Every structure is written in C-alpha cells, then in structure tokens.
Amino acid sequence: MIELKGLTKIFPTEEGTFTALDHVDITIRDGAIYGIIGMSGAGKSTLVRCINLLERPTEGNVLIDGEDMTALSPKALRQKRRSISMIFQQFNLLMQRTCLSNICFPMEIAGVPAAQAKKRAMELLELVGLPDKADAYPVQLSGGQKQRIAIARALASDPKVLLCDEATSALDPTTTRSILRLIQDINKRLGITVIVITHEMAVVEEICSHVAILDHGKVMETGTVEEVFSNPKTEAGRKLVYPDGVILDPVKTARVVRIAFNGGSSYEPLIASLAIDCGVKVNILGADTKNINGQAFGTMLIGLPENEAEAAKAIAYIKGQPYVTMEEVRDYHG
Numbered sequence: 105m106i107e108l109k110g111l112t113k114i115f116p117t118e119e120g121t122f123t124a125l126d127h128v129d130i131t132i133r134d135g136a137i138y139g140i141i142g143m144s145g146a147g148k149s150t151l152v153r154c155i156n157l158l159e160r161p162t163e164g165n166v167l168i169d170g171e172d173m174t175a176l177s178p179k180a181l182r183q184k185r186r187s188i189s190m191i192f193q194q195f196n197l198l199m200q201r202t203c204l205s206n207i208c209f210p211m212e213i214a215g216v217p218a219a220q221a222k223k224r225a226m227e228l229l230e231l232v233g234l235p236d237k238a239d240a241y242p243v244q245l246s247g248g249q250k251q252r253i254a255i256a257r258a259l260a261s262d263p264k265v266l267l268c269d270e271a272t273s274a275l276d277p278t279t280t281r282s283i284l285r286l287i288q289d290i291n292k293r294l295g296i297t298v299i300v301i302t303h304e305m306a307v308v309e310e311i312c313s314h315v316a317i318l319d320h321g322k323v324m325e326t327g328t329v330e331e332v333f334s335n336p337k338t339e340a341g342r343k344l345v346y347p348d349g350v351i352l353d354p355v356k357t358a359r360v361v362r363i364a365f366n367g368g369s370s371y372e373p374l375i376a377s378l379a380i381d382c383g384v385k386v387n388i389l390g391a392d393t394k395n396i397n398g399q400a401f402g403t404m405l406i407g408l409p410e411n412e413a414e415a416a417k418a419i420a421y422i423k424g425q426p427y428v429t430m431e432e433v434r435d436y437h438g
C-alpha cells in the first residue's frame with residue numbers, strides 16, 4: 105500500500121514562498137491502477153518527485169508498505185527507490201545504447217551479472233512485444249516502440265510500483281491506447297501497482313480504477329473513476345470532466361428534469377423507449393454524458409411535454425429505470 109500523508113511542498117520564491125503541494129492525502133492499495141489528474145500547474149510533477157523522494161517534501165510522509173520513505177537513510181532510500189520505477193513522456197532512453205542495453209542498464213547498476221541481465225532483458229522485450237528490437241537503437245523506433253522499451257527497462261528492477269508520468273502525452277490516440285493496454289496487462293500479470301499521472305481524462309477513463317483530482321496543489325476529490333467522473337462534486341472536478349460545461353439549446357420548456365446516469369444503461373435507449381413504451385416525446389435540452397467502460401455516466405436535461413398527464417407518465421417511467429436518478433429543475437429559463 106502507498107500512503108501519502110499530509111504531503112506538502114513549499115518552494116522558496118523571490119516573492120516569498122509558493123505552496124506546490126498542500127497536505128496531499130492519497131491511499132493507493134496494492135495492485136491498483138490509480139490516476140492522479142490535474143491541469144497544468146496543479147502540482148503533478150512535484151507530486152511525482154516527492155513520491156520517489158527525488159524532491160524532499162517540506163512536510164508529510166510517503167509510506168510504502170508502512171515504511172516511511174522520508175525517514176530512510178540515503179543508502180536505504182536508494183535501495184527502496186528500486187521498487188518504484190518510472191516512465192516518462194519523453195521516454196528518456198539512452199540513445200547511444202541498443203534497446204537490449206537500455207533494458208540491461210538498471211540491472212548493471214544493481215550489479216546483476218551480465219548474462220543474467222541479458223536473459224532477463226530478452227524476456228522483457230518479449231513481454232512488451234518487441235523481441236526483434238534487441239539490437240535496434242532508439243532512433244530507429246517509433247514513439248510507441250520507444251515507450252515499450254522504456255516500460256521494459258522500468259520493469260528490469262522488478263518494481264512494486266510503476267509511476268507513469270504523462271507517459272502517453274507524446275503519442276497519438278491509437279498508440280496511446282496500445283500503451284495503456286500494455287500497462288493494464290502488466291498490472292494484471294505482474295501485480296504491479298500503477299500510478300498514472302496525467303492531464304487527460306481519457307487516459308484515466310481507459311485504465312484507472314481510482315482517481316484523485318489535484319488542483320492548485322490540493323486533492324479536491326478522490327474515489328472510483330465511476331464515482332468521481334459521473335458526479336464531480338467540486339469546481340475543479342467539473343472543469344476536468346465537463347470542460348465546455350453543459351450545453352443547452354434555446355428551447356423554452358415549462359417543466360425540465362435533470363437525469364443523472366450512474367452507469368449500467370445508455371441514455372439513447374432511455375429516450376427512445378420513453379417514446380415507444382409510453383408514447384411520450386421529450387426534448388433533449390442539453391446533455392453531457394460519457395461512456396466509461398461501456399456504461400453511461402453524466403447528466404441530461406429533458407424538457408417534458410406541456411400536457412401534465414404525459415409529463416407525469418414520463419416522470420414515472422424515468423423513475424422506474426435502474427442506474428438513473430432524476431430531479432426537477434425549478435429554475436430553468438432556457
């Protein structure tokens with residue numbers, strides 16, 4: 105388990121001080137894929153550097169399996185750091201070394217005999233799907249292939265934790281998806297805990313089970329991805345989930361209801377079946393729904409028919425649907 109407790113980082117600046125992390129509390133259980141999402145300047149990079157103690161927190165603790173990283177001697181810290189591997193946006197491969205030699209590098213440093221390191225590196229090349237690239241140089245690889253080699257290198261020290269710092273931000277959407285699949289596969293097969301640091305919702309939606317929203321150095325919300333993204337409770341959460349806000353069309357309606365989709369059903373069949381099962385047509389005034397793992401989340405504003413009996417029928421029907429909650433919007437003015 106990884107526990108960040110009251111993690112605070114204050115930088116001295118010309119004007120005084122700047123608080124980049126402000127009492128961050130996050131608990132990540134073993135084997136999770138945990139997303140930490142925030143806009144530019146939220147403190148993500150500072151948090152990453154504090155987790156592996158490349159940066160010393162001003163206050164607070166980083167506990168890994170109950171052991172406080174901030175209390176370790178420099179030697180013990182170097183040892184412990186091997187259990188946390190990182191991959192980066194820019195891959196950070198050594199360009200003058202072959203792929204095999206890049207993967208062997210952390211093992212060389214740890215004193216693993218060359219033959220054993222080479223054998224392990226070949227296994228890792230196989231694991232990341234590039235067994236034929238052992239003798240290639242990074243310059244000969246695509247971005248996605250470079251990240252695969254970087255992942256193989258990160259796994260060479262048999263880490264317990266893989267920290268992915270904007271690892272797919274330099275990749276196109278298709279390659280991003282394939283790298284995320286690989287990370288997910290590694291998490292499942294090797295049981296490695298993964299921390300995904302990103303500014304991209306899609307990345308968190310794609311592979312994370314839990315998420316923390318970081319804003320101005322503070323954790324604003326934490327929970328399962330479904331919980332947080334379906335119903336963001338803070339302004340920072342809403343900005344991330346609905347960057348453009350809920351878009352409404354100018355139709356004026358007497359009665360408006362807001363439907364929240366909490367997964368399990370899709371909004372399109374609901375509106376269609378309202379028409380088919382009840383013979384009631386409604387206006388969709390605005391929708392901001394998202395499909396997460398095949399389930400609908402988000403909210404939709406519906407204008408009910410002016411006929412009271414039809415409106416009541418529609419309300420009863422919607423209330424009877426699973427995974428959907430409904431409330432009347434009293435102050436809607438189109």
Ligand SMILES: Nc1ncnc2c1ncn2[C@@H]1O[C@H](COP(=O)(O)OP(=O)(O)OP(=O)(O)O)[C@@H](O)[C@H]1O
Nearest residue numbers: 115117122124142143144145146147148149150151
């Ligand atoms: N050494 C430093 N001295 C002073 N301020 C710093 C220092 N390092 C970071 N900051 C400030 O802390 C805040 C958080 O920076 P950080 O790089 O952690 O954010 P981020 O979420 O990673 O942003 P980005 O996605 O743009 O990289 C920023 O306002 C930054 O200017």
